[in-house]
Amino acid sequence: MTPYRLAAGGLIDRRAHLSFTFDGKPLTGYAGDSLASALLANGRLLVGRSFKYHRPRGILTAGAAEPNALMTIGRDGRTEANTRATMQELYDGLEARSQSRWPSLAFDIGALNGLLSPFLGAGFYYKTFMWPAPLWEKLYEPFIRKAAGLGTAAHVADPDAYEKCWAHCDLLVIGAGPAGLAAALTAGRAGARVILVDEHAAAGGTLLSETARIGGLPAPAFVAQTMAELEALENVTILLRTTAVGWYDGQVFGAVERVQKHVRVPAAARPVERLWRIVAQKALLATGAEERPLVFGGNDIPGVMMAGAMRTYLNRYGVAPGRQVAIFTSNDSGYALAADLEAQGIVPEIIVDSRADASPSYAGKARIVTGAVVSDAQGGKALSAITVLRNGQTETVKVDALAMAGGFSPIIHLACHRGGKPQWSDAQSAFLAPGDLVGLDLAGAVATTAGIAACLAEGARTATALLEQMSFNATPATFGTVEGDIVSAPNPVPARPLWTVPGVRGKAFVDFQNDVHRGDLDLAVQEGYGHVELAKRYTTNGMATDQGKLSNVNAIGLLAEARGISPADVGTTTFRPFYTPVSFGALAGPHHGHDFQPVRRSPLHDWARRLGATFVETGLWYRSSFFPRVGETSWRESVDREVLNVRAHAGLCDVSMLGKIEICGHDAAEFLNRVYSNAFLKLPVGKARYGLMLREDGMIYDDGTTSRLSENHYVMTTTTAYAAGVMNHLEYCAQVLWPDLDVRLASSTDQWAQMAIAGPKARLILQTIVNEDLSNDAFPFLAAREVSLFGRALHGRLFRISFSGELAYELAVPAGYGESVAEALMEAGAPHGIQPYGVEALGVLRIEKGHVTHNEINGTATAADLGFGKMVSTTKPDFIGKAMVGRPGLVDPERAQLVGVLPLDPTTSFRTGSHILAQGAAATLENDQGYVTSSAYSPHVGSTIGLALVTRGAERHGEAVMIWNGIRNEFTPGRLCDPVFVDPGNEKLHV
């Protein structure tokens, strides 16, 4: 045991004990602890095993970049793998489990991989599992997959709610450290709408780990005071526990709020996570900087930690990192830690400064060795000693904790999410944000500004400039004197990076999470994978959940030295959202299960449900599929009955979901005449006409009827599937193609409950509720008029159109009255044998009648192909599709044409999608002559029937063919025939 809790100090509440478990062992911490600080305070140095070599790993950081302390939190549906202990707030009852170990963290069989490490270098898998090839799929891949992966997901559903949300502001401030707080305060006081986000539970950033005083207050007290003022401003929204994860087009920022990830049992009415999409006029990135590790042997042994993290554990959480502490630094920042340690009575054993010319303003007692490095650390599950190398001489120092301070890399990720490339600065020894950002500015350590006072001033100043661009009258917030600022000189010289530590003997890790060490990068360069993008793939450096937050810049520096070029010439890999991992739950929000997509309900839905309908999803609509009756044992039995009943008596079918478009305007007739390929100019008032709409390329787009209700008012029906598409098409035609025409369009699909009443008894039944005379003379085929119902209690629209081939009407009534009217019709029709029928029967009826739908209008069919050649006007001056409809490919006599198909033996059957072969032809694709577009069992015909698109089909009626289902290897001898199986003379329509 080395780390321990200090008796006093820190921002924890020592009176509030929290119980938690780690790998089943009960432990306690305090309110205000992170899981990581609580583990350290309990002396838990070993918290995980590494991914590849299963090396013992400890806590490395105190923040978002943590690569080692990845744990599985919670159980069952609330299991969350790869939780960073450094980011997880401690709560009472928290259950944490270590990962990548078996059977236990202390004794891990997988650590044998470490012994094999000479063979497991970069590219090992690529080189080793190349042959014999068949083994890849059967043996190697399953084995590697089993061994790979970080953590294990639960196999039960997550019980918690997730949410998505929008927010809008003038200024978005990302990061509530000194620069961010100063910016938010400046903007808040100016009256701007401000959103301040910070990924931690408490605002303040590094100020919470500082010993400096600002305006006479300790830094954390200064934060509290500033936050109190911000919270009191109505125009400021503060989102803590919220990580800004991406910057997107349109000034939209993605952010994930962990609303209830810090409680044992989340409140059901609130989400556990909330995905914010923040639209900001301007944004300020105040994300600070990430401290870089130093790459020496054994730098991953538990007990080795980032210097800044050590300060955080010491000052914020009251946890001492050890009793014998060493500091290895390449810059002045390591000395701030030394001073803080000494203030707690821990004099560092040694400060190893890689700079020969170091002259820190340090007045402590620790021994300083300059021009030296820590070449190796020793220890297994805990650090025991370090080797200090100076001028070729080595010295072993016994320590139980080692801090490493390798300089700082600005956290510029978000600034690069829209394609900008980071720029290397030799002067700052860092990759800086692209210089040409629009709508986003940076302040504080992310802009390489050092020191609290300078960050406060820069935050206020930058915010003022952004606010002035938005015409706000802003004054930069000012703050009292900063005492004990970490930067002593006003213009500190940035640390010279120390990429290659000399004298290393052990494994020197660059990427802790992926077990990539220095030798792997050297190998990548040797083998020709020195390009930064190739090196990443070859070594896996910078992959997985931390995406190289700690490792990328070191890897670039090492690649640069290995290749003898500047980091500027190596460049970076591409920064993409998300900055930190985002749960699938947050991305899905509430849209899963029942709420995956909205339901569109017909006004007759409940009526159909009461009659026992089985529903089928058609896009978002739920349509009644069929209405099974007691005793019926299969859907086919129900559908056959419904079909026969329509042909013998009458049926009622809900067709409310067919698209309905009101077309008004003084040029509506001309408009329709151009939209349809057939003539519409002279359609009389009170009549419907079947219309064919072509695409510009001459193929059919959609079909339906359009009725003229008055001189300048038409209503068009579309297929259910194309309702929205046709509406868009018409709007495009009206607004873009022919803006000179006076046409106005409105969708009225939802206004009407529409029902088809079909069958020889349809008129008898309908007449009982319709006032107007429905006799064939008074209301002939294709009549379309407003009618009054039930006396004059209600008005509706009546169309005498037929999809079934029977005497049929479609009656539309205002949606709210749909159920009443349907019930009245069922009541009136009962003596005449009316039954409801669903879309299955509707489909059979239309196939029997040879009516096409989008099975046939498949995007490659012309009007002539489907037998509508005469509906393409030769006299109209223009209509959509006219220019292309005559091109040779569309009038080729070999084209597939609509034809009916029957099995030779009525007891045999075939399926939709089966192909047509000439009799005696071999079953090859070369011999394919077309395919069955629709098929059904026809109770009227007494066998399966089909519609098909077959080469020269229209002239081949009567020809015997083979119907070939290549997938099931089924062959059905069949015969091509007229596609109209019922009433080819259309006599029933006119009775």
Added chain:
Amino acid sequence: MSDLRITRPLTPQPALRGCTRLVSRAIRLEALPEGHVIQVLGTPHAPLAMERLAPLSDGAPQAVRAAGPGQWFIVGDRAKTHAELGDILAALQPEAFGVDQSAGRVRIRASGPMVERMLAKGTAVDLALTRFPVGEATTTLVGHIAAHVTRIGDEAFEIMVLRGFAQSLWDDLARMSAEFLED
């Protein structure tokens, strides 16, 4: 004509029957009566003046709402008779055509101090009072569902949706309101 006539009492079924009001101090969600909704189709080139349309409404504030270039909705809680509707449609002529959408659109009123926060879970539109003042209206997605949103008060909105989606939208709004319904 047949001699048999059915004249039965007709009862319209509201799309949101069974959706009881949800009320807390923070939020209030209620289905509005299925009164009248008239879609006015003018032209973008010659927009109608509000003064022309207001007299055709019941006179309630925000009874006339913009619905895109040259288009408006006239809404109200009272169902219009067939004759009344005919008169309104005729009165819109010749500049505009009217389409009766009284049954095709369903209105939901959402109000309360947290109403902007609640709606922000569904719409990308900035609903801050300064940006979206009383009387402002727009068509937007609320979650996955297209809706027409009108601000009818400092803390009150009317959301109009296609009838077929009304139940799904209600369910969504209820879920979005859940955290504010715990008084």
